[in-house]
Amino acid sequence: MNKTDVLIIGAGPTGLFCAHQLGIIGLTCEIVDNLDKAGGQCIELYPDKPIYDIPAIPECTGEELTNNLLQQIKPFNVNFHLNQRVEELKKVENRWHIKTNGNKEFDVASIVIAGGVGSFEPRKFPVKECEKFEGKTLFYSVKDKTIFKDKTISIFGGGDSALDWAIELSNSSKVNLIHRRDGFSGAESSVQKVKALSEQGKINLYTKYQMDSVSGENKINSVKIKHDNGEVKDIKSDFVLGFFGLIMQLGPILDWGLNIDKKKVEVNTENFETNINGIFAIGDICSYPGKLKLILSGFHEGALAARGCFKYAKPDEKLRFEFTTTSKAAHERLGIKND
Amino acid sequence: MPKITYNTSDNKTHTIDVQNGLTVMEGAIQNDIPGIDADCGGGMSCATCHVYVNEEWLDKLPEKEDGEEDMLDMAFEPKKNSRLSCQLIVSDILEGLVVSIPSKQG
Secondary structure (H helix, E strand, C coil): EEEEEEEEEECCCCCCCHHHHHHHHHCEEEEECCCCCCCCCCHCCCCCCECCCCCCCCEEHHHHHHHHHHHHHHHCCCCEECCCCCCEEEEEEEEEEEEECCEEEEEEEEEEEEECCEEEEEEECCCCCCHHHHCCCEEEECHHHHHHCEEEEECCCCCCHHHHHHHHHCCCCEEEEEEECCCCCHHHHHHHHHHHHHHHHCEEEEECCCEEEECCCEEEEEEEEEEECCCCCEEECHCCCCCCCCEEHHHHHCCCCEEEECCEEEECCCCCCCCCCCCCHHHEEEEEECCCCHHHHCCCCCCCHHHHHHHHHCCCCCCCCCCCCCCHHHHHHHCCCCC | CEEEECCCCCCEEEEEECCCCHHHHHHHCCCCCCCCCCCCCCCCCCCEEEEECCCCHHCCCCCCCCCHHHHHCCCCCCCEEEEHHCCCEHHHCCCCCCCCCCCCCC
């Protein structure tokens, strides 16, 4: 059991800055995120795209913003629990117990949900029968590539994941790469490599095809793919891989009894607390009159939510407002030496 | 104001006056038309405002940018007439536009 003052759900920019604000006022926190790295949408959706509306930063990419925020919270030694999705929530006296899908447990005074538009989950095939094979012979990510050796793999998608795995697996497996159009969104060098491997007969490339159906008993035998012009091909496959990027889903948070409207959690604008005492929501996931889905709004919301957390973590103390320019306590927490 | 018609997957038809300059996505969100999520808020980075455009309108729409086609690779059941509704800006030329919203966005 990890005991700390606050659990932040979501390691996007809003969650990271909230950790900073908690640290400044002397509270401890830990952060969970379903992705394998910090940064949230900034890293997952637009790592290289410049952002122009962070106050006092004329231009920076999602990746730079994330790295700067990580640098900014370094003095507080915040623990990250990545690849973890929160599942269960339980009130135990005046504290909250939270459990993740990786069986990590937390005992906290309050919770800040900074979950963006939800946790990122792989997008799946629209074909219903795929569910039957999912996790057995049909996957949306590769955990153990050795199972594919000497087998026939049908890979769907046109982005970097699809291209990279097609190239990699073509060394030791028979690879079919199926994509809905001639163009690919993956890196140009990978596209060229795939085309070369296709000419050498090491990858069977099917463009303008999409999945029509899968068949097999316990495991997949073959996949039917359909061309834009209606023509259907039946291709033998032992495994199917689908790489269609990630989609955001709210997940178990929906069942916590929070007031939710249109996938957003309702909060007050005084301290961004939800209808449940001790649970706060900030960033894209919260809604209130006039809400703007901007990173800068998330920073403001995080600063106020952090102060809102104080009374739950330290009920017997009074929080005094201080500036980081002059506060000795803040300087100590930041590890700055005063003369 | 141009009238835009949204066919939803429950076979209902919603015809809405949408202000010039708004996107087809915003027209749907502001009028509570179900089935368009627009998770990223209109940034062409999520493919959850995917719509099918009625064939006769395809030529009248602005050309797709590369980024839009890349995102459509991720959409649920993309077709030839798939577009991201956040990239369709409403103007008088689009008076009477008809789009269909897929049964799912992801």
